[in-house]
Amino acid sequence: xxxxxxxxxxxxxxxxxxxxxxxxxxxxxxxxxxxxxxxxxxxxxxxxxxxxxxxxxxxxxxxxxxxxxxxxxxxxxxxxxxxxxxxxxxxxxxxxxxxxxxxxxxxxxxxxxxxxxxxxxxxxxxxxxxxxxxxxxxxxxxxxxxxxxxxxxxxxxxxxxxxxxxxxxxxxxxxxxxxxxxxxxxxxxxxxxxxxxxxxxxxxxxxxxxxxxxxxxxxxxxxxxxxxxxxxxxxxxxxxxxxxxxxxxxxxxxxxxxxxxxxxxxxxxxxxxxxxxxxxxxxxxxxxxxxxxxxxxxxxxxxxxxxxxxxxxxxxxxxxxxxxxxxxxxxxxxxxxxxxxxxxxxxxxxxxxxxxxxxxxxxxxxxxxxxxxxxxxxxxxxxxxxxxxxxxxxxxxxxxxxxxxxxxxxxxxxxxxxxxxxxxxxxxxxxxxxxxxxxxxxxxxxxxxxxxxxxxxxxxxxxx
Amino acid sequence: xxxxxxxxxxxxxxxxxxxxxxxxxxxxxxxxxxxxxxxxxxxxxxxxxxxxxxxxxxxxxxxxxxxxxxxxxxxxxxxxxxxxxxxxxxxxxxxxxxxxxxxxxxxxxxxxxxxxxxxxxxxxxxxxxxxxxxxxxxxxxxxxxxxxxxxxxxxxxxxxxxxxxxxxxxxxxxxxxxxxxxxxxxxxxxxxxxxxxxxxxxxxxxxxxxxxxxxxxxxxxxxxxxxxxxxxxxxxxxxxxxxxxxxxxxxxxxxxxxxxxxxxxxxxxxxxxxxxxxxxxxxxxxxxxxxxxxxxxxxxxxxxxxxxxxxxxxxxxxxxxxxxxxxxxxxxxxxxxxxxxxxxxxxxxxxxxxxxxxxxxxxxxxxxxxxxxxxxxxxxxxxxxxxxxxxxxxxxxxxxxxxxxxxxxxxxxxxxxxxxxxxxxxxxxxxxxxxxxxxxxxxxxxxxxxxxxxxxxxxxxxxxxxxxxxxxxxxxxxxxxxxxxxxxxxx
Numbered sequence: 001x002x003x004x005x006x007x008x009x010x011x012x013x014x015x016x017x018x019x020x021x022x023x024x025x026x027x028x029x030x031x032x033x034x035x036x037x038x039x040x041x042x043x044x045x046x047x048x049x050x051x052x053x054x055x056x057x058x059x060x061x062x063x064x065x066x067x068x069x070x071x072x073x074x075x076x077x078x079x080x081x082x083x084x085x086x087x088x089x090x091x092x093x094x095x096x097x098x099x100x101x102x103x104x105x106x107x108x109x110x111x112x113x114x115x116x117x118x119x120x121x122x123x124x125x126x127x128x129x130x131x132x133x134x135x136x137x138x139x140x141x142x143x144x145x146x147x148x149x150x151x152x153x154x155x156x157x158x159x160x161x162x163x164x165x166x167x168x169x170x171x172x173x174x175x176x177x178x179x180x181x182x183x184x185x186x187x188x189x190x191x192x193x194x195x196x197x198x199x200x201x202x203x204x205x206x207x208x209x210x211x212x213x214x215x216x217x218x219x220x221x222x223x224x225x226x227x228x229x230x231x232x233x234x235x236x237x238x239x240x241x242x243x244x245x246x247x248x249x250x251x252x253x254x255x256x257x258x259x260x261x262x263x264x265x266x267x268x269x270x271x272x273x274x275x276x277x278x279x280x281x282x283x284x285x286x287x288x289x290x291x292x293x294x295x296x297x298x299x300x301x302x303x304x305x306x307x308x309x310x311x312x313x314x315x316x317x318x319x320x321x322x323x324x325x326x327x328x329x330x331x332x333x334x335x336x337x338x339x340x341x342x343x344x345x346x347x348x349x350x351x352x353x354x355x356x357x358x359x360x361x362x363x364x365x366x367x368x369x370x371x372x373x374x375x376x377x378x379x380x381x382x383x384x385x386x387x388x389x390x391x392x393x394x395x396x397x398x399x400x401x402x403x404x405x406x407x408x409x410x411x412x413x414x415x416x417x418x419x420x421x422x423x424x425x426x427x428x429x430x431x432x433x434x435x436x437x438x439x440x441x442x443x444x445x446x447x448x449x450x451x452x453x454x455x456x457x458x459x460x461x462x463x464x
Numbered sequence: 465x466x467x468x469x470x471x472x473x474x475x476x477x478x479x480x481x482x483x484x485x486x487x488x489x490x491x492x493x494x495x496x497x498x499x500x501x502x503x504x505x506x507x508x509x510x511x512x513x514x515x516x517x518x519x520x521x522x523x524x525x526x527x528x529x530x531x532x533x534x535x536x537x538x539x540x541x542x543x544x545x546x547x548x549x550x551x552x553x554x555x556x557x558x559x560x561x562x563x564x565x566x567x568x569x570x571x572x573x574x575x576x577x578x579x580x581x582x583x584x585x586x587x588x589x590x591x592x593x594x595x596x597x598x599x600x601x602x603x604x605x606x607x608x609x610x611x612x613x614x615x616x617x618x619x620x621x622x623x624x625x626x627x628x629x630x631x632x633x634x635x636x637x638x639x640x641x642x643x644x645x646x647x648x649x650x651x652x653x654x655x656x657x658x659x660x661x662x663x664x665x666x667x668x669x670x671x672x673x674x675x676x677x678x679x680x681x682x683x684x685x686x687x688x689x690x691x692x693x694x695x696x697x698x699x700x701x702x703x704x705x706x707x708x709x710x711x712x713x714x715x716x717x718x719x720x721x722x723x724x725x726x727x728x729x730x731x732x733x734x735x736x737x738x739x740x741x742x743x744x745x746x747x748x749x750x751x752x753x754x755x756x757x758x759x760x761x762x763x764x765x766x767x768x769x770x771x772x773x774x775x776x777x778x779x780x781x782x783x784x785x786x787x788x789x790x791x792x793x794x795x796x797x798x799x800x801x802x803x804x805x806x807x808x809x810x811x812x813x814x815x816x817x818x819x820x821x822x823x824x825x826x827x828x829x830x831x832x833x834x835x836x837x838x839x840x841x842x843x844x845x846x847x848x849x850x851x852x853x854x855x856x857x858x859x860x861x862x863x864x865x866x867x868x869x870x871x872x873x874x875x876x877x878x879x880x881x882x883x884x885x886x887x888x889x890x891x892x893x894x895x896x897x898x899x900x901x902x903x904x905x906x907x908x909x910x911x912x913x914x915x916x917x918x919x920x921x922x923x924x925x926x927x928x929x930x931x932x933x934x935x936x937x938x939x940x941x942x943x944x945x946x947x948x949x950x951x952x953x954x955x
Contacts, residue, residue: 241472244468245465245469245472246465248465248467248468296503299490299494300498300501300506301506302487302490302491302498303490303491303494303495303497303499303504304498304499304504304506304507305491306491306492306495307491307492315506316506316509316510319505319506319509333487333491337491338487338488338491338492341487342484342487345484345487348480349476349477349480352473352476352480356469356470356472356473356476359469360466360469360470365465368465368469372465372469372472376472379476380476383476383479383480383483387479387482387486390483390486390487390490391486391490392486
């Protein structure tokens with residue numbers, strides 16, 4: 001599959017191969033250590049585990065090699081490392097969930113390859129921006145539907161269809177980023193120009209701004225209605241960042257911040273649960289017996305970890321409620337210490353770096369905005385939840401991308417990763433780093449066309 | 465757009481640097497505070513969940529050990545005390561959520577394998593999977609300890625046996641006590657309830673009465689007054705006191721009386737073995753506050769006993785100013801009444817110092833600590849604490865105490881088997897005022913064999929029942945001391 005004549009692609013893929021292998025070795029090592037720490041035995045299923053791990057890692061790598069061989073070489077390895085560390089922590093917390101997470105990882109990697117296969121010309125997606133608008137709206141509304149939607153842990157963000165429960169919001173954010181990117185790529189100049197004069201200020205024509213505001217307002221209202229503060233914060237940030245980058249107008253940033261402050265203040269006075277979140281952020285200790293318990297336990301866990309950590313399997317992270325999920329960062333901080341927790345931060349910074357580099361390299365506005373949007377989702381989501389766990393910002397429950405337990409989150413993040421890698425590969429083609437060969441779809445279409453011409457040459461004549 | 469993307473990258477980097485800074489603040493800066501938070505059960509859980517070494521007697525009876533719990537329990541290990549309540553004042557307890565006491569507390573690092581030596585050795589055990597827990601060997605002799613428990617029975621009081629030459633505690637028992645297994649349970653709420661219940665019982669079973677409480681010593685204190693006067697040269701073996709039933713000290717109109725108002729007098733051996741009160745009251749007052757207080761200080765009274773178990777208390781006599789104002793109290797203090805208070809362990813040490821040529825050793829109950837491979841971590845070296853009297857005085861006191869056993873207040877009860885000669889001094893500390901019903905502690909201090917002492921003992925029975933209050937130190941405490949010494953010397 002590899003174009004051996006192409007040095008750049010070959011170098012990138014061989015780097016990726018080595019890094020993915022390293023991520024696999026770290027995961028297998030950590031898995032063994034966690035088992036030794038917990039039960040003092042080498043995990044009995046280490047060989048099947050290794051086999052499955054290598055299978056899934058290599059499938060993802062071969063997927064990139066086959067379908068996007070010019071793409072950035074660090075995105076996939078860092079994601080698999082985060083996935084691996086998360087898996088080790090989940091396995092250490094609950095064997096049952098580890099089995100499920102394995103399944104989700106397989107589904108995630110399959111989705112990753114599937115997206116790379118189906119979407120070979122990422123710019124084509126811009127055409128479907130309104131489709132993505134309705135998809136994201138539909139996904140966000142889904143949990144509100146009686147019968148299939150249900151609440152868990154205070155937030156109504158779940159949908160149950162048959163045996164499968166999932167959080168449509170995880171996918172809605174990708175659809176929303178696609179819509180914003182598509183819409184802003186088309187209309188950014190009109191919005192930036194500002195031809196509507198209000199007093200001394202020039203504002204964008206309402207008809208250009210309206211769809212954006214609608215999309216954003218819709219998602220925020222739904223999110224607040226579903227009590228999912230983390231996601232609404234994430235959507236808000238996504239919206240502000242994308243409009244700001246697209247229009248290059250600082251005023252949008254200022255207006256956005258203003259709206260944010262106003263919205264946050266309003267939410268604080270309107271909703272009890274927002275006030276509670278702020279109160280336990282400022283002082284979890286006085287509410288130790290109630291809502292502050294989780295944060296207090298996270299603090300104890302992090303303190304107990306110290307600089308070097310207690311060692312995998314040797315801490316007591318099961319004391320933290322939801323350690324497998326929103327609070328997995330505290331469990332990592334306990335057992336891997338400041339070193340391990342910092343490694344996670346660096347891993348996310350590497351992904352942010354690779355994502356934004358991808359955004360800067362590409363020349364097409366849609367791809368650029370899409371890469372910025374996807375990177376914002378990844379980087380801000382990690383910041384919001386880590387910051388919530390370690391009390392930099394009030395806690396708002398969302399998952400830590402690739403690390404937390406959860407099928408919807410993992411699969412959605414692999415889809416997000418595939419899109420980023422696709423943008424990266426696409427810019428490599430345009431920059432001439434790799435030959436811009438026809439995609440499968442294009443080759444198939446060409447063959448169909450050739451066959452038709454052979455059978456009905458008169459059509460070609462008619463066209464000319 | 466690239467400029468904005470670059471700026472956005474900077475913003476994200478700043479956000480992540482803030483996360484990193486906060487992580488440092490929590491995991492490094494606040495670590496100590498967080499670890500010390502009383503609501504933070506992590507360290508306790510870890511301790512409770514880890515294997516823990518044994519505590520054993522000097523004759524290898526295991527008195528505290530950890531056994532593996534059945535699979536599926538909340539904790540992997542369970543601390544158990546195979547001998548029930550017999551060693552509760554020595555091992556202490558190790559609870560989930562309520563801390564530890566006695567050896568479980570002071571030797572926690574050794575037992576949990578956390579001393580630096582053990583940690584260094586533990587590097588190897590990382591690879592062979594062995595635990596690094598250590599063992600604590602006490603100086604307690606299981607037979608003597610059992611004998612002390614049996615002899616005291618269900619009477620409230622304390623028995624302490626020590627080795628005069630070293631200060632090693634061979635037995636230390638007090639009743640009431642409690643079974644440490646009751647509070648080493650996995651259910652922290654249950655443990656708390658039991659501890660609260662035990663704390664409310666009047667006899668204070670949670671306290672190791674033998675070294676954490678002090679009581680009026682009665683006439684056993686006369687050995688201290690006698691030692692002070694002999695060392696001062698105020699009296700000699702030949703000093704005599706006229707027969708009298710009471711003595712009127714200065715500053716009062718209330719005379720000091722002999723026990724049961726008996727007429728009492730004679731030379732030193734006689735007044736000592738009959739335990740007359742007035743000669744010792746006169747002696748204390750003649751010596752004066754300064755010399756009496758100095759002598760008490762030489763015996764370590766007023767200082768916390770330098771014991772190797774936590775929360776030892778101190779004996780009390782009084783200070784110079786106080787006695788100068790209250791000479792009658794100095795007089796009755798001279799025979800162990802008034803405000804004089806002695807810790808039972810301390811009285812055993814007083815007996816031991818007489819037995820050991822006038823040298824008082826530091827008492828200790830932790831003989832040695834060992835790592836997992838039976839290598840010695842630390843062995844207690846006997847050290848001198850006080851030198852309360854000259855060797856000449858100690859041998860004369862021994863002679864006087866032999867007289868107590870052969871012809872005096874302990875004649876009834878201190879004839880040891882195999883004709884071994886014991887030396888003793890009895891005490892009956894009157895707690896009631898003149899017009900109240902009789903209430904008294906019964907004491908005896910002793911050592912044996914008198915010529916080459918191997919064991920010194922104190923027996924103290926609290927005056928909580930009519931039976932004890934009506935008896936004397938000789939008739940009540942004497943038989944207990946005899947039984948324990950017989951067992952000890954039979955070895």
